[in-house]
Amino acid sequence: MMIKLETKSLREAYGLCLVELGKRSKDVVVLEADLGKSTRTVLFKEAFPDRFFEMGIAEQNMASTAAGFALAGKIPFYNSFAVFASGRAFDQIRNSICIPKLKVRICGSSCGLSDFGDGKTHQSVEDVAILRAIPNMTILSPADAVETVMMMEAMLAVDGPVYIRINRNDLPIVTPENEPYRIGKIWELRKGKDVAVFATGYMVKKALEAAEVLSHEGIEVRVLNVSTIKPLDVKAVISHTKGVKGIVTVEEHSIIGGLGSAIAEALRKEAHPPIEFIGIQDKFGTSAKAYEELLEAYGLTSKAIADSVRSLVGR
Amino acid sequence: MEAEKVVELKRVALKLRSNVLEMVGVGKAGHLGGSSSLAEITAVLYFHKMRLNPKDPKDPKRDRFLLSKGHAVLIQYAALVELGYFPREELKKVKTLEGILQGHPDLKTPGIEAVTGSLGQGLSIANGMALALRLEKNPARVYVIMGDGELSEGQLWEAAMASANFKVDNLVGIVDYNKIQATGPIKEVFDTGDIPSKWKSFGWHVIEIDGHDIPQIAKALDEAETVKGKPTVIIAHTVKGKGFSFAENSAAYHNAALTEELYKQAQEELRKQGELL
Numbered sequence A: 001m002m003i004k005l006e007t008k009s010l011r012e013a014y015g016l017c018l019v020e021l022g023k024r025s026k027d028v029v030v031l032e033a034d035l036g037k038s039t040r041t042v043l044f045k046e047a048f049p050d051r052f053f054e055m056g057i058a059e060q061n062m063a064s065t066a067a068g069f070a071l072a073g074k075i076p077f078y079n080s081f082a083v084f085a086s087g088r089a090f091d092q093i094r095n096s097i098c099i100p101k102l103k104v105r106i107c108g109s110s111c112g113l114s115d116f117g118d119g120k121t122h123q124s125v126e127d128v129a130i131l132r133a134i135p136n137m138t139i140l141s142p143a144d145a146v147e148t149v150m151m152m153e154a155m156l157a158v159d160g161p162v163y164i165r166i167n168r169n170d171l172p173i174v175t176p177e178n179e180p181y182r183i184g185k186i187w188e189l190r191k192g193k194d195v196a197v198f199a200t201g202y203m204v205k206k207a208l209e210a211a212e213v214l215s216h217e218g219i220e221v222r223v224l225n226v227s228t229i230k231p232l233d234v235k236a237v238i239s240h241t242k243g244v245k246g247i248v249t250v251e252e253h254s255i256i257g258g259l260g261s262a263i264a265e266a267l268r269k270e271a272h273p274p275i276e277f278i279g280i281q282d283k284f285g286t287s288a289k290a291y292e293e294l295l296e297a298y299g300l301t302s303k304a305i306a307d308s309v310r311s312l313v314g315r
Numbered sequence B: 001m002e003a004e005k006v007v008e009l010k011r012v013a014l015k016l017r018s019n020v021l022e023m024v025g026v027g028k029a030g031h032l033g034g035s036s037s038l039a040e041i042t043a044v045l046y047f048h049k050m051r052l053n054p055k056d057p058k059d060p061k062r063d064r065f066l067l068s069k070g071h072a073v074l075i076q077y078a079a080l081v082e083l084g085y086f087p088r089e090e091l092k093k094v095k096t097l098e099g100i101l102q103g104h105p106d107l108k109t110p111g112i113e114a115v116t117g118s119l120g121q122g123l124s125i126a127n128g129m130a131l132a133l134r135l136e137k138n139p140a141r142v143y144v145i146m147g148d149g150e151l152s153e154g155q156l157w158e159a160a161m162a163s164a165n166f167k168v169d170n171l172v173g174i175v176d177y178n179k180i181q182a183t184g185p186i187k188e189v190f191d192t193g194d195i196p197s198k199w200k201s202f203g204w205h206v207i208e209i210d211g212h213d214i215p216q217i218a219k220a221l222d223e224a225e226t227v228k229g230k231p232t233v234i235i236a237h238t239v240k241g242k243g244f245s246f247a248e249n250s251a252a253y254h255n256a257a258l259t260e261e262l263y264k265q266a267q268e269e270l271r272k273q274g275e276l277l
């Protein structure tokens, strides 16, 4: 691993990795929009003040400025909350960055519902959908701090723009630390023949919990962490669904346009069993006093996954 | 600037207009108005001021020319072809599946520096380039041309604040102040008010010139190079459609097709202007 990890915080891991990447390459520059304490780019600012650019609360300008850095040979990382990093700057991402396929890295921090208190304006439920539709874009969604580090290490080499979706809260580790990683990898974290569950982000942990419960009922669930949502490893998706009785996708994102859609698109030419989408049901987020409480309110729980699996196998 | 040099650059500007006219052609749409208002500025930049290396369009030491008002890319193609960045045959294939000249700036064309066309983004991109060059202690300079109608884009003012905040002095903004946007005069369509004062209050060094006067353009660009610690913008008063009587000061030829008759007339007008030089 690129850094010695002593945290379960994805954003802390992200910030520490930025510093490490900054040491490895003088071309790494970081742009921030007044959220550096949250996104953890403050760590890079302390280490490399000359390569840190506080752009103010102006995300559109930040996105196109990052394009300019990339055109001049730098590897810029620009940062904000996911909802602003993607939505506020959509046209800039599309035109300034993705058409010319520039090496811009976009960190969508506090993604999904993870900024539970701030409510709908700050929660990103459609960032993956809008960015997935843009050609040339790579979309990463780490499940935990370990995978965040692996992704950061692999990211410098990607030729073209990358969006990484970072959860605000400390999350339990599900990624095997000593296994090799590459961008595009679909991790099979649990074997099972009955139902394939494709999950991403924190939902991978929820899927593993559901699988554990179900195995006591004699239902074996294959749990797959799809942390590269685009480009999706279509072959792996197809092979993981061969012979199962049902497919479930789980994401902390709208069921429109995110992981579920990507999996369904991947299977469109195959005979496949029914697919159940677990995600945010075409709704905005809302404020809550705790993260788990909010996830429960939106049906993003291991129980919901287990119920869905049971109904797919006819129990 | 010597009189001879001035005449030479005037000839270049005419040649650029003539290339633009060729690309607009007959019966197909093209941005004649906003391209021709930039002919002198483009001529001075590409044929006098900028350090270029047409043999190696990616030479790190080159100065950068960006059209934030990307729809005027025909004027940039007109200059690039004269400098040998791509073969002349490409002009005929502009905006076709066969050619390398897209409807708006695209990196597949040698000499094009950024993707622009969605208005309001060029100054931000230019800032990123200028800051990167500064990190590298690379003396190259960045020139970015904006439209006056384009100034209604909010992102441009985010970028204007950023240039001042970062004291970007290796970048020059140029506003093609032709007083007309796509559908009519700025004053009638969407009045952007006192443009020089706006830039001043955003912390820029402001130079106002006649954007068709070659010595004034050259002098302003020289002056910009001496300004340290803040960005410089040149507000260039221009005429949309300059050089084509039917298109001057009119929104009608912002992006319009020419009839055979008008095309011939336009050629004739350019020829006469050449004779007067």
Ligand SMILES: Cc1ncc(C[n+]2csc(CCOP(=O)(O)OP(=O)(O)O)c2C)c(N)n1
Binding pocket: B033, B034, B035, B037, B069, B071, B072, B117, B118, B119, B120, B146, B147, B148, B149, B150, B151, B176, B178, B180, B181, B182, B240, B254
């Ligand atoms: C974001 C965006 N909105 C709208 C357009 C369509 N458009 C192209 S040119 C133009 C008018 C530009 O006016 P101005 O900046 O004054 O340019 P000029 O008159 O010098 O050609 C418009 C509205 C665009 N290209 N980008």
